[in-house]
Amino acid sequence: MLDIQNLHVSVDGIPILKGLDFQAKEGEVHAIMGPNGSGKSTFAKVIAGHPEYKVTAGTVDYKKSNMKNIDMLGLAADERAKEGVFLAFQYPIEIPGVSNIDFLRTSFNSICRHQGVSEMNESEFRNFVSEKSKIVKFDSSFLDRAVNEGFSGGEKKKNEILQMAVLSPRLSFLDETDSGLDIDALRIVADGVNQLKNKQNAVIMVTHYQRLLDYIKPDYVHVLYKGRIVKTGGPELAKRLEEEGYDGIIAESEKVIQ
Amino acid sequence: MNSELKKQNREYKYGFITDIESDTAPKGLNEDIIRFISEKKSEPEFVLNFRLKAFEKWKKMSPPKWANVTYPEIDFQDIVYYSAPKKKKEITSLDDLDPELLATFEKLGIPLSEQKRISGVAIDAVFDSVSLGTTNKDELEKHGIIFSSFSEGLKTHPEIIEKYLGSVVPIGDNFYSALNSAVFTDGSFCFIPKGVRSPIDLSTYFRINNEESGQFERTLLIAEEGSFVNYLEGCTAPQFDSNQLHAAVVELVALDNAEINYSTVQNWYSGDSSGKGGVYNFVTKRGKCLGKNSRITWTQVEAGSSITWKYPSCILQGDRSSGAFYSVALTNGKMQADTGTKMIHIGKNTRSTIISKGISADESSNVYRGMVKVLPSAQNARNYSQCDSMLVEDKCSATTYPYTEIKNNSATIEHEASTTRISEDQLFYLQSRGISQEDAISMIVNGFCKDVFQKLPLEFSVEAVKLIEMKLENSIG
Numbered sequence: 001m002l003d004i005q006n007l008h009v010s011v012d013g014i015p016i017l018k019g020l021d022f023q024a025k026e027g028e029v030h031a032i033m034g035p036n037g038s039g040k041s042t043f044a045k046v047i048a049g050h051p052e053y054k055v056t057a058g059t060v061d062y063k064k065s066n067m068k069n070i071d072m073l074g075l076a077a078d079e080r081a082k083e084g085v086f087l088a089f090q091y092p093i094e095i096p097g098v099s100n101i102d103f104l105r106t107s108f109n110s111i112c113r114h115q116g117v118s119e120m121n122e123s124e125f126r127n128f129v130s131e132k133s134k135i136v137k138f139d140s141s142f143l144d145r146a147v148n149e150g151f152s153g154g155e156k157k158k159n160e161i162l163q164m165a166v167l168s169p170r171l172s173f174l175d176e177t178d179s180g181l182d183i184d185a186l187r188i189v190a191d192g193v194n195q196l197k198n199k200q201n202a203v204i205m206v207t208h209y210q211r212l213l214d215y216i217k218p219d220y221v222h223v224l225y226k227g228r229i230v231k232t233g234g235p236e237l238a239k240r241l242e243e244e245g246y247d248g249i250i251a252e253s254e255k256v257i258q
Numbered sequence: 259m260n261s262e263l264k265k266q267n268r269e270y271k272y273g274f275i276t277d278i279e280s281d282t283a284p285k286g287l288n289e290d291i292i293r294f295i296s297e298k299k300s301e302p303e304f305v306l307n308f309r310l311k312a313f314e315k316w317k318k319m320s321p322p323k324w325a326n327v328t329y330p331e332i333d334f335q336d337i338v339y340y341s342a343p344k345k346k347k348e349i350t351s352l353d354d355l356d357p358e359l360l361a362t363f364e365k366l367g368i369p370l371s372e373q374k375r376i377s378g379v380a381i382d383a384v385f386d387s388v389s390l391g392t393t394n395k396d397e398l399e400k401h402g403i404i405f406s407s408f409s410e411g412l413k414t415h416p417e418i419i420e421k422y423l424g425s426v427v428p429i430g431d432n433f434y435s436a437l438n439s440a441v442f443t444d445g446s447f448c449f450i451p452k453g454v455r456s457p458i459d460l461s462t463y464f465r466i467n468n469e470e471s472g473q474f475e476r477t478l479l480i481a482e483e484g485s486f487v488n489y490l491e492g493c494t495a496p497q498f499d500s501n502q503l504h505a506a507v508v509e510l511v512a513l514d515n516a517e518i519n520y521s522t523v524q525n526w527y528s529g530d531s532s533g534k535g536g537v538y539n540f541v542t543k544r545g546k547c548l549g550k551n552s553r554i555t556w557t558q559v560e561a562g563s564s565i566t567w568k569y570p571s572c573i574l575q576g577d578r579s580s581g582a583f584y585s586v587a588l589t590n591g592k593m594q595a596d597t598g599t600k601m602i603h604i605g606k607n608t609r610s611t612i613i614s615k616g617i618s619a620d621e622s623s624n625v626y627r628g629m630v631k632v633l634p635s636a637q638n639a640r641n642y643s644q645c646d647s648m649l650v651e652d653k654c655s656a657t658t659y660p661y662t663e664i665k666n667n668s669a670t671i672e673h674e675a676s677t678t679r680i681s682e683d684q685l686f687y688l689q690s691r692g693i694s695q696e697d698a699i700s701m702i703v704n705g706f707c708k709d710v711f712q713k714l715p716l717e718f719s720v721e722a723v724k725l726i727e728m729k730l731e732n733s734i735g
Binding site: 049078106 | 708
């Protein structure tokens with residue numbers, strides 16, 4: 001579904017990703033780990049199409065089943081979303097004066113229009129969203145509040161997963177969705193993601209902690225360091241990192257690079 | 259049509275000119291011109307005296323220089339002070355209007371002919387400062403509501419006009435109001451009798467057509483004890499390379515327990531992208547809460563004019579009276595706006611609310627200027643002001659000048675202000691949810707203006723949202 005070759009990305013002229021290779025298939029769950037400053041959030045944002053992250057080399061191919069490859073780098077952020085790419089933000093943004101439900105419906109309908117699916121009117125959509133809200137145990141009063149305004153950290157993260165539930169993306173990037181969550185909120189968010197993953201979509205989680213992976217079991221764990229994936233393994237890799245830290249694995253990989 | 263013209267037409271769709279025969283005075287201003295206007299309109303003598311007194315004052319005054327706007331000096335002798343569409347015969351019904359004029363208003367989305375009229379709104383159509391007539395009059399008459407052109411009001415109810423004319427905006431109040439008082443041609447007159455809640459909204463639609471004529475409308479609205487009215491005002495003008503002066507005066511009076519909601523969507527032509535042409539909108543609007551417990555609300559969406567100089571204000575004279583000012587001012591291109599309000603607390607327990615939202619784009623300048631004045635007599639006065647500015651691009655500016663003058667220690671005054679920029683992060687967030695950049699910007703801007711838009715009558719608020727979106731579309735391409 002996603003095939004990334006030799007990706008180089010700069011922000012304000014400073015190279016962050018330096019030759020990243022990555023592949024993901026339908027039905028897979030990937031975890032991206034790595035020390036601070038290794039380029040994890042950059043990876044998430046560049047896939048979603050943030051205009052400040054400039055791709056200087058490499059290719060990102062995105063393929064929907066039975067369809068031809070799409071050169072993702074040629075698409076703007078909104079076009080990628082319409083093709084089924086989703087980013088759950090590490091720091092969700094506040095939009096004062098815009099109600100959550102209006103925002104969700106505009107987003108939902110704009111994606112439906114693109115995919116040739118019929119749009120929903122206000123009352124249909126309210127029912128639809130209320131149903132989806134249960135996935136993250138979201139009180140429906142949140143729907144009429146302004147987008148993320150005055151939300152607690154946990155509420156903001158739940159709101160991201162609610163958006164994922166509403167838009168049912170094919171490729172979801174969760175950028176540190178677990179950070180700042182208490183145990184109960186973490187369980188709710190993780191349960192939500194588990195209910196949303198299926199054989200047709202792929203989930204890529206950026207995280208610092210093994211804890212999240214206790215709830216959402218990854219098929220692959222990758223270590224990102226200095227802008228490259230330096231090691232890939234199964235869930236046991238995350239356990240090893242939890243016990244040993246990054247030093248050992250980084251030392252191994254630097255040997256390989258040299 | 260070449261592509262440049264096409265583009266311009268998309269930018270301002272009201273920019274057409276109607277070819278209509280008009281009755282026009284020679285350029286320039288002197289006592290003879292004033293007498294000519296008064297005579298043309300067969301006015302009562304008190305009006306002529308009012309005009310001449312105003313002219314005497316005006317001659318000694320000079321244009322205000324304190325606003326944050328720059329423009330070349332206006333030659334007041336190079337303006338036509340009277341221009342009226344020529345009537346082929348006396349009009350008894352709007353359906354007898356020149357078809358060209360009817361077509362003009364249809365094109366503007368304001369159908370005046372009997373079969374197409376909008377129900378639920380009475381419309382007074384003003385073309386180059388002359389009222390063409392008012393729709394839904396019968397409905398209003400049933401309730402004793404008087405809503406007509408100012409000239410007609412002078413014929414039918416001169417005693418009411420004589421009592422209130424100049425009682426809110428005195429003859430020599432400021433340079434442009436004095437000029438208006440000397441040369442005003444027409445406008446709307448409205449009187450809501452005691453205890454009547456107007457069952458339909460009243461609306462005046464202003465259209466400038468003549469390139470060289472100044473626009474000097476006069477509106478007077480009286481709400482008697484316990485009455486209520488929603489009043490709406492819309493404005494458009496053709497595109498000319500020259501600037502047109504629009505210096506209107508609006509006076510509102512609310513007696514005991516009366517309530518007036520006055521809403522404006524102003525979309526005069528604002529000039530081309532190089533700043534050429536456009537309307538100078540120099541307007542004096544003021545309401546007097548004369549009675550106890552009375553209320554006046556100004557709601558404005560200012561999206562046009564090359565220069566706006568306008569401060570709809572409230573004089574809170576009656577005890578427990580309240581005033582409100584809700585404003586969205588959008589500037590783009592090379593537009594300049596210096597707008598705001600004055601709340602003058604005189605009576606006891608008077609309250610005022612100010613919510614101002616300024617949006618600046620391109621190279622425009624957007625100023626909020628507001629004054630809250632509490633006189634010694636105003637025991638327990640309260641004011642809440644909130645002034646927010648949003649910058650859409652780098653070369654524009656937003657400035658806030660709040661003035662307070664408190665002469666009574668029991669007053670409670672709150673002021674909040676903020677300046678925001680549409681952030682790249684907000685845009686990216688919305689775009690990453692499949693919303694196009696254009697839609698994302700209008701979503702953010704509409705959210706920003708929500709507190710004001712929701713004060714507008716529904717039909718007007720839909721129009722306002724569309725207008726702001728269309729204006730911003732040209733700025734963010």
